[in-house]
Structures are given as structure tokens and as C-alpha cells.
Amino acid sequence: MEQEITRLVTQVGDALTSRGRFLATAESCTGGLVACLLTDVSGSSAWYVGGVVAYANHIKEELLGVPKMTLSAHGAVSEETVLAMAMGAARRFNTRCALAISGVAGPLGGSLEKPVGTVWIGWSVDGRVSAELFLFSGDRLAVKQQSAQVALEGLLGRLR
Numbered sequence: 001m002e003q004e005i006t007r008l009v010t011q012v013g014d015a016l017t018s019r020g021r022f023l024a025t026a027e028s029c030t031g032g033l034v035a036c037l038l039t040d041v042s043g044s045s046a047w048y049v050g051g052v053v054a055y056a057n058h059i060k061e062e063l064l065g066v067p068k069m070t071l072s073a074h075g076a077v078s079e080e081t082v083l084a085m086a087m088g089a090a091r092r093f094n095t096r097c098a099l100a101i102s103g104v105a106g107p108l109g110g111s112l113e114k115p116v117g118t119v120w121i122g123w124s125v126d127g128r129v130s131a132e133l134f135l136f137s138g139d140r141l142a143v144k145q146q147s148a149q150v151a152l153e154g155l156l157g158r159l160r
Contacts, residue, residue: 008152009041015159016047016097021126023155024093025051026064026085026100028076029119033148034101049093054085064088064100077102077114079131082122086131090124097159098124099151103134105143119147125158 016023025034025048035051038044052063057076060066065088066081074080085100103119110116115135122131132154136146 005037005149005152006041008149008156009037009044012038012152012156012159013041013044013047015156019159021097021159022047022049022093022095024049024089024095024098026089026098027051027053028055028060028085028100028102029105030101030103030144030147030151031055033144034099034151037148037152049095052089052092060085060088064092075114077104077118077120079120079122079133082120082131083124083129086122086124086129096126097155099155100124101147101151103136103143103147105140105147107140117143119143119150121147121151121154123151123155123158125155128158130158 032053038048054060057071064085066084070080082100082102086098089098100122104110106116117136119134136143
């Protein structure tokens with residue numbers, strides 16, 4: 001698993017570098033795991049500028065510009081929120097590429113509408129924003145790891 005993630009991060013870095021792009025991250029349920037994986041690869045400072053762990057809603061609002069109305073109407077774990085987080089990270093860090101993650105890692109916090117393992121991932125690449133919904137299985141760590149990997153795979157696909 002570790003070699004696979006390192007290879008994925010290296011591919012992301014190569015894709016960003018070849019396009020002259022820099023990456024910012026906005027993470028909630030992953031708690032900075034994506035940032036950790038990125039910075040575990042030597043040389044990542046050439047294409048990764050930084051990120052925000054926006055765990056609390058007021059941080060999503062204040063640092064990333066997620067509208068309070070979006071959080072009230074749709075919740076932190078929603079397409080609308082991760083799109084706003086991704087756009088906010090790109091704006092805050094002045095990058096053309098950003099990814100955002102918000103979800104329910106568990107074991108607490110799930111509901112009928114958003115069970116444990118529900119994760120929204122959003123990407124902003126050269127002004128194009130998109131998001132996808134995932135339902136991951138396993139314990140808290142497994143949900144976080146799957147979220148991080150899928151977020152990076154999604155970014156790589158969008159960069160290609």
C-alpha cells in the first residue's frame with residue numbers, strides 16, 4: 001500500500017510539474033492525511049503549496065469561504081460544500097489546482113442519509129470544478145485512507 005501511494009503521489013507531482021501547476025488541499029474528515037502523503041515524497045515542495053484542515057464548520061466558512069447558507073442547507077458532507085472548499089482552497093492558496101474532502105469517517109456521526117463511510121471529494125483544476133460521492137467501508141482509518149487515495153487518483157485523472 002505504501003509503495004502504491006508513493007507512486008501515485010509521484011505521478012500527481014509529475015503531472016502538476018509538467019503543466020506548471022501547484023496544488024492546495026482542503027481536508028475535513030481526513031484530518032491532513034492527504035497533506036501528509038504529499039509531503040512524505042521528497043521534492044513535493046516544487047508543486048504542493050499547502051492546505052487547510054477545516055474540521056469545524058466555522059473554519060470552512062472563515063478560511064475557505066464556504067457560505068454559511070451552504071452548510072445550513074446541505075451540511076458539511078455534501079457536494080455543495082466540497083465544491084466550495086475546493087474553490088476556496090484554490091483561491092486562498094492562489095493555485096489552479098485544489099482538492100477537498102469532507103465525510104463521515106466514523107464510528108460515530110453517521111445517519112440514515114449519510115452513513116459512516118460517506119465521503120464527498122471535490123476537485124478544482126484550471127477553473128473546472130467537480131465532485132463525486134463515495135461510500136467507503138471499514139474502520140475510521142480505512143475510510144480516511146481510501147478517501148485520500150481516491151482523491152489523489154481523481155486529481156491525477158483530471159490532470160491528464
